[in-house]
Amino acid sequence: MIGIDFGYSSTKVVVMDRGKLFRKLLLPPGVAVPYIKSRRINITGGKSRFMKMKAKKVSEIDAIAKGAAYLSKKKKFLVASIGTGTCIVNYDKTIKHTCGSGLGGGTILGLGKLLVGTTDVSEIENLASRGNLDNVDLRIKDIVGSGIGNLKGSLTASNFSKLRLKRKTDLAVGIINLVAEGVGVLIGYAAKANKQQDVVIVGRTINIPQFRKRLSFTLRLFKLNVIFPKDAEFATAIGATL
Numbered sequence: 001m002i003g004i005d006f007g008y009s010s011t012k013v014v015v016m017d018r019g020k021l022f023r024k025l026l027l028p029p030g031v032a033v034p035y036i037k038s039r040r041i042n043i044t045g046g047k048s049r050f051m052k053m054k055a056k057k058v059s060e061i062d063a064i065a066k067g068a069a070y071l072s073k074k075k076k077f078l079v080a081s082i083g084t085g086t087c088i089v090n091y092d093k094t095i096k097h098t099c100g101s102g103l104g105g106g107t108i109l110g111l112g113k114l115l116v117g118t119t120d121v122s123e124i125e126n127l128a129s130r131g132n133l134d135n136v137d138l139r140i141k142d143i144v145g146s147g148i149g150n151l152k153g154s155l156t157a158s159n160f161s162k163l164r165l166k167r168k169t170d171l172a173v174g175i176i177n178l179v180a181e182g183v184g185v186l187i188g189y190a191a192k193a194n195k196q197q198d199v200v201i202v203g204r205t206i207n208i209p210q211f212r213k214r215l216s217f218t219l220r221l222f223k224l225n226v227i228f229p230k231d232a233e234f235a236t237a238i239g240a241t242l
């Protein structure tokens, strides 16, 4: 059984046999999928509706949830697929699209192009690794001198508000932080609203180390159990076959 996820930024192909992942392939968008000799192909993802190929179309929401269940081995959880944008799905006997956000990996690349002059992920990661968030984000302690109630002073009060110099390193880490905290707070509240303790994160954006770290940190504030499964970028393609 073959699953193909035609995402906005990349195409993911998996070969599954009797519930086991055999092959995985990540292709840039628009690149033709290598000829596949199989009568059982399921396709999903935003761009799948434009594909004129002999295959069964599967709901992306269902594919995200089933793929996350497969990779995490959980039966009840909230899943966030952080790809170009963010899609949040609740899995608890039934599968329900809970909410989402226009903030995602695509935002990091778009702002990267604008502010640091590159959409190359490894370059953005490299710049961010040398950046200092204290030169970008306003922290709670910058306003009140300490924390407030149970919020630590080091938490962000306002992303980008403290920016003075336009150092690429600081801008890069600021961009990643903006997106990680923005989706993190949304995921945190979505988990609480759906009474979920386990949160599974899939999509390719978590391959950006600074993003993953900041997202984990933000979700820890909500006291959630966060799972970053292996092969997370293939979750939707895997789920399409299940």
Ligand SMILES: Nc1ncnc2c1ncn2[C@@H]1O[C@H](COP(=O)(O)OP(=O)(O)OP(=O)(O)O)[C@@H](O)[C@H]1O
Pocket (backbone or CB within 6 Å): 006, 007, 008, 009, 010, 011, 045, 046, 081, 082, 083, 084, 085, 086, 104, 105, 106, 107, 108, 109, 121, 122, 203, 204, 205, 206, 207, 208, 233
């Ligand atoms: N090596 C990489 N090359 C390109 N993008 C990467 C890389 N590593 C991480 N990313 C991030 O992954 C994001 C795309 O994730 P993914 O491929 O899961 O999205 P998608 O499935 O195509 O989009 P969507 O699900 O929103 O339709 C990019 O916007 C980028 O921020």
Ligand SMILES: [Mg+2]
Pocket (backbone or CB within 6 Å): 005, 007, 008, 045, 081, 083, 084, 203, 236
């Ligand atoms: Mg996707």
